[in-house]
Amino acid sequence: MRRTPHTFRWTSACLTVTAACLLSSCAWGGGGGESSPPPQAPRGVTVQAGSATSVHVMWNQTADGADISGYDVYRGTTRVKRVPADQHMVDVTGLKPSSTYSFTVRARDAGGRVSADSKKLTVTTPAAVAADRKAPSRPRTLRGEAEGGRAATLSWAASSDDRGVASYEIYQGPTKIHSVGGSTTATLLTGLRPGTAYTFTVKARDAADNFSPASPAVRVTTTGGKNSGRGTAPAAFRATTREEDGAYYVDLSWRPPRTGGAVSEYQIALDGESATSLVFGGTAPRDKAEHSFYVGKQAGVSHRVKLRAKLPDGTWGAYSPERTVTTH
Numbered sequence: 001m002r003r004t005p006h007t008f009r010w011t012s013a014c015l016t017v018t019a020a021c022l023l024s025s026c027a028w029g030g031g032g033g034e035s036s037p038p039p040q041a042p043r044g045v046t047v048q049a050g051s052a053t054s055v056h057v058m059w060n061q062t063a064d065g066a067d068i069s070g071y072d073v074y075r076g077t078t079r080v081k082r083v084p085a086d087q088h089m090v091d092v093t094g095l096k097p098s099s100t101y102s103f104t105v106r107a108r109d110a111g112g113r114v115s116a117d118s119k120k121l122t123v124t125t126p127a128a129v130a131a132d133r134k135a136p137s138r139p140r141t142l143r144g145e146a147e148g149g150r151a152a153t154l155s156w157a158a159s160s161d162d163r164g165v166a167s168y169e170i171y172q173g174p175t176k177i178h179s180v181g182g183s184t185t186a187t188l189l190t191g192l193r194p195g196t197a198y199t200f201t202v203k204a205r206d207a208a209d210n211f212s213p214a215s216p217a218v219r220v221t222t223t224g225g226k227n228s229g230r231g232t233a234p235a236a237f238r239a240t241t242r243e244e245d246g247a248y249y250v251d252l253s254w255r256p257p258r259t260g261g262a263v264s265e266y267q268i269a270l271d272g273e274s275a276t277s278l279v280f281g282g283t284a285p286r287d288k289a290e291h292s293f294y295v296g297k298q299a300g301v302s303h304r305v306k307l308r309a310k311l312p313d314g315t316w317g318a319y320s321p322e323r324t325v326t327t328h
Contacts, residue, residue: 038113052097056179061314097128136161136204139215147229149194159204187260232317239323
């Protein structure tokens with residue numbers, strides 16, 4: 001179960017495109033008799049300072065078909081946490097205030113094989129505040145809405161604190177299931193079960209590890225179907241064509257779904273077929289994303305295009321509305 005989400009201009013230098021079989025067939029060479037490869041490195045890793053001495057690390061479920069047995073979380077070159085396969089977040093505690101740390105995650109399969117490191121992310125803990133014993137105010141007006149059978153959105157009014165809110169902690173019953181930054185007041189929770197009632201609360205936390213009282217509880221019941229719901233689809237999706245040096249391109253723009261963090265991976269469907277996956281490197285866009293791809297040299301050709309995001313639990317969200325464009 002999980003997780004949670006600036007306008008930028010993104011160019012092709014900011015992302016890696018995989019499975020790029022646009023308008024062509026791909027021939028895959030066969031290997032002979034070799035053992036199965038190690039798991040893929042976890043994607044979608046995010047780190048968020050929870051307080052002056054703690055950091056919350058989250059990542060997407062590895063979904064490459066490998067039999068994952070667990071994940072290892074590293075601070076620099078030191079392993080600090082080992083968790084089972086169904087856990088995709090940890091709190092790393094005992095850190096120093098005003099200090100910068102780097103984190104990576106590795107996946108382990110049942111055969112003992114270990115993936116390469118995930119993308120390395122750095123985070124700086126806030127400064128310690130001497131003699132800060134005042135907790136933030138209670139988050140108010142918590143609202144929840146089911147997004148299909150596997151997800152729900154939560155939103156709440158910001159808490160106040162004399163030194164500033166460092167993070168918000170989301171709970172299902174007594175169990176903490178997610179954390180977002182102190183400037184974030186909405187999140188998308190994924191990995192839920194269809195037709196199930198859930199009760200959520202939120203607490204505010206400051207840099208001195210003072211916690212607010214829990215917000216009023218909100219009860220959310222997912223729908224009976226397995227669809228991800230509209231809240232998991234990219235919004236404000238636009239598609240246009242352009243000609244450049246005798247070739248035609250489709251330019252896409254969209255607003256990432258509000259997961260409480262950055263969404264780094266998308267899948268584009270062209271004319272009803274999965275065309276390509278794209279992965280944003282560096283810092284993935286939060287408010288607006290853009291991407292362009294080649295579609296041929298013939299004018300007057302119409303194409304249908306849509307895209308969807310990979311959610312924090314490693315599953316695909318709902319598709320955006322489909323757009324039709326014509327090269328000219």
